[in-house]
Amino acid sequence: MDQISQKRSSVDGRRVLVSKRGISKTLSLYKITNNVICFHPTTQSTTSECIPQHTSWLSRLFLLLTATTTVASPNIIHLLKPHSGSGGHKHSDLNCLSWRLAVETNNLRKWTQVPQECEDYVGHYMLGKQYRQDCDLVAAAAYEYAKGLNLTGDGKDVWVFDIDETTLSNLPYYARDTVAFGAIPFNATMFNAWVEEATAPAIPGSLKLYKKLIKLGLKIVFLTGSEDTYREARVKNLKAVGYTTWEKLILKGAGEGSGVVYKSKKRKELEEAGYRIRGNMGDQWSDLLGNNVGERTFKLPDPMYYIG
Numbered sequence: 083m084d085q086i087s088q089k090r091s092s093v094d095g096r097r098v099l100v101s102k103r104g105i106s107k108t109l110s111l112y113k114i115t116n117n118v119i120c121f122h123p124t125t126q127s128t129t130s131e132c133i134p135q136h137t138s139w140l141s142r143l144f145l146l147l148t149a150t151t152t153v154a155s156p157n158i159i160h161l162l163k164p165h166s167g168s169g170g171h172k173h174s175d176l177n178c179l180s181w182r183l184a185v186e187t188n189n190l191r192k193w194t195q196v197p198q199e200c201e202d203y204v205g206h207y208m209l210g211k212q213y214r215q216d217c218d219l220v221a222a223a224a225y226e227y228a229k230g231l232n233l234t235g236d237g238k239d240v241w242v243f244d245i246d247e248t249t250l251s252n253l254p255y256y257a258r259d260t261v262a263f264g265a266i267p268f269n270a271t272m273f274n275a276w277v278e279e280a281t282a283p284a285i286p287g288s289l290k291l292y293k294k295l296i297k298l299g300l301k302i303v304f305l306t307g308s309e310d311t312y313r314e315a316r317v318k319n320l321k322a323v324g325y326t327t328w329e330k331l332i333l334k335g336a337g338e339g340s341g342v343v344y345k346s347k348k349r350k351e352l353e354e355a356g357y358r359i360r361g362n363m364g365d366q367w368s369d370l371l372g373n374n375v376g377e378r379t380f381k382l383p384d385p386m387y388y389i390g
């Protein structure tokens with residue numbers, strides 16, 4: 083998936099059209115740090131040897147061309163300042179990384195939108211390799227666990243999947259300039275219109291896991307906070323991307339409370355019906371907390387929105 087979106091360039095602050103490939107290319111080539119353009123790779127650098135941002139465009143073009151043609155010389159081309167902020171240079175992404183970590187560990191709760199200063203950070207994370215790798219690792223860990231389960235074969239061993247940002251990805255929607263990876267307040271009307279389109283792609287690691295779990299003999303239960311109004315669209319979307327079968331598809335009715343309350347109630351009903359929840363996977367902590375959470379839970383990353 084090579085998503086296209088309009089974002090603020092990390093290089094010069096202008097709003098530009100970027101793609102997954104484009105972002106990666108920008109990051110790997112150069113970055114402005116403390117108003118100085120520094121190149122990588124090579125050994126430690128001093129900023130005095132980088133290109134001052136206030137240099138005229140003509141001079142900067144000349145210097146860029148010179149730098150590009152002499153990339154092999156460690157004395158001329160210098161290290162991209164690492165995001166860790168080493169060398170005494172604080173990098174703005176550092177705070178956004180801390181923010182994301184706090185979000186993923188459930189230390190930050192009830193946040194309503196991505197901080198404005200983290201829009202670029204979240205965009206790069208979601209469109210870049212890291213998000214995909216993080217999801218793949220969760221899926222791999224889940225499969226390793228599932229392989230070791232002693233399944234009874236009576237059709238009552240189930241795996242609970244959430245849908246949004248767990249099995250289906252809303253990234254094409256969240257990458258829109260009017261959504262800005264969650265840095266603009268949530269608009270239910272716009273989001274619901276996107277759900278109705280039923281064009282969300284599968285999260286690749288989750289789809290592979292889904293297929294492997296079925297082969298192991300587990301039954302699949304989709305338990306989503308999507309309103310029941312969107313059942314037809316969700317079914318169409320799931321089937322279109324490869325989630326073709328399930329034991330149950332549970333959507334949220336009117337007045338069923340918060341995510342934790344609603345999902346706890348539905349899981350309890352499952353277990354009371356004789357099902358055993360062997361695994362439970364979601365992108366929100368409200369998918370995984372409460373009662374009847376299952377024998378083991380797996381948390382997928384989601385720094386774009388919070389559902390309590």
Ligand SMILES: [Mg+2]
Pocket residue numbers: 244245246247248364365366
């Ligand atoms: Mg979700």
